[in-house]
Amino acid sequence: MNGVEYMTVPADALRARCQQLVRDQGRLQMIYAWRDADDELEVRYLCAPAKGRAFEMWCCKPVDGRLPSVADIVPLASWYEREMRDLFALEIDDMPQSAPLVLHEGASSEHPPMEPAHPRGQALTFERSEWHAPEIAANGDVQRLPFGPVRADVMESAQFIFYYLGESILHYQPRLFFKHRGLEKRFEGVAPDLGTVLAERVSGVGSFAHAWAYCRAIESMADAGIPPRAEVIRTLLGELERIYNHLHYFAHLASTTTLYVGDAQGRLLEEKAKQINAKLTGSRFLRGIVVPGGLRRDLALDGDVLGDVRALADEAAEYLQHLESTPSYMDRLIETGVLSRDVAYDQGATGPVERASGLDRDLRRDHPYSMYLDIPLEIPTDDRGDALARARVRAAELKQSFEMVKRLARLNLDGPVRTDLTVPALGAGLGWVEGARGSLYYAVHTDAAGRLARVKIKSPSFSNWRVFPFTMHGGDIMDYAINEASFGLTIAGCDR
């Protein structure tokens, strides 16, 4: 059904299935728990088998409230398992890591917060308690540097603890989820159309991709087709989102390598991209456009906006060329924050990060949707795995996005941009989009009244934050900011 095959997997067969998946070079994409219509807890494992084959959704019922951990087979499962334990109090046997993930120490509630028994608007009780960083058994030379959650400049909140000897980092421990807003619970009981407005606010700089993936989940549930003109505009807006994000990325990278004119120029290009977004859609973040069934209104893809895009494409190309011919910048990126192919695979890296470590995956090509069904896409990859490889993959994507926008705007199809759709009661749907930072999934369930019963959000940064610390060990303190910038991480989408 709609690119997803649903299948029941008994709890005692789960580990064998995971082993088989790994042998077949498949990928686990997401795990989530929910309470089904019979009020039974169920855990769903979203898997991508070999390329070109439909996603598999394994539906698995815990036995006596317990499931076996699969994190020793598929390491990236660890975060999902810890999340389910925090939010649903699901017991998982033999977890390799068992510390809380999403809920901080000191947070408590009478019922697990994602269970229906916990009222939606009721706050957690929270008592500040001492958090203990891992002990490092070493002599007194090891220094410990806690950093955050309030960080310098204008940054998202998170805490990082460094253990280092001289310049060399021994251990890096990120502590995320300070920004956890309980968004998945916020969706519950909301009308499906209005859910789009919430999806736009999960991660501001991924507003469009989130809303698009959410709408695709609703559309797959309603089995609705989208008018071609709406598909063209959606795809174009998705690429515009990639453009302003990638331009921001290069400015940030120039800033961390202390290339001040390069930083300023990158920020100016990003600003121009955002102003184009505003003129086209009324929102610098491309909000308020997409809705289940198509678009909320038609957009004029006329010469004015296109002229701006063309001019920006030329400026961006020149800018990228300047960066590539700056030895001081290149010097800081080469060999910085190397992510091996194996670690990228095991820990679930996604987007430009995994493609820069030699993994050739992109949902736009491997599970195509919208205009990507018709327009072939060259997916840039690199196998060096360092900060330079990540920058080069993004540079190639940026050029391609400009070409896509020009090409899509020329199509200029006529017709409506919205179809009416009926969202079924007790329905389920999966939506996916390859955003600027990687793969993004929404699994959506409706209740008996056709309102949202469960919305699971998997943002690309949830994967890439899990991967990032693996590139730190043995690295230098002075390269940290460059490495973090080269990952292009956001925190809001990860924390939700």
Place this chain on the structure above:
Amino acid sequence: MALWTLFGLRAGRATTAWPARGDAHGQAGVLGMPRFDADKCRDGCRECADVCLPDAIQFRADGEPALDIDYGRCIACQLCVEACPTGALTASNDWALGVRERDDLRWRPADADANNDDGASPEQKLAAGIRRVFGRSLHIRHVDAGSCNGCESELQALNNPFYNLHRLGIFFTASPRHADLLLVTGTVTYAMRDALQATYEAMPEPRWVLATGTCAVSGGAVGGTYASGVGVDPILPVDVYLPGCPPNPAALIHALLMIVGRAEQHMRGGQLDD
């Protein structure tokens, strides 16, 4: 080898003359808070309230008109404009919405309020006057207390060459000890509450607080869950409220200039000055 200095010089000046001169604020096309015309509002119709996710529009059983509109909760999603059958709610490009009193974000009939001062108390006016005389620079400590990162994206834009915030004598600083203004974004999650409080307490007096973005003003669409608060108000005293989802860079600049007494408040009773 790239000659960045030459490249920069060749590009010329990118900075807008706004707000000192001209109108190049860079927000062409940006949709802001919908305007409300009570005369066109039809009794008993509640279509706007039904699509308002953050409850910025609430239906009142008694009174005239039957709607309560709170721009401090509005996320400018435009759904009410699309739902309104009579044109009582219309799309606008209104964005300079920073106010000193939370109540000024709540809509009330224009003539019901003869008090047209700038909303500042005598103490605030005196303090603003002193600031005007003794110093025009402003140092900001930003705290993300649980945002979607949209506000951060726009705050980072303030330092791009187009807005070039430094030219106005306004700077972001890493240390709360050097800061005059605490700029808070986000709904204030349970996990950020203590860190926010600690940052405020580390600041020397006099100090100001700017609740930035609808989440920080009221919690907006995503506030009030098990993990999310309902804005800065219940935790710290707020000097200026700036809703917006997110507030665009020009709105941010206006609110910052309001803090240092170099810009006037434009919104009263949920309506902009003409």
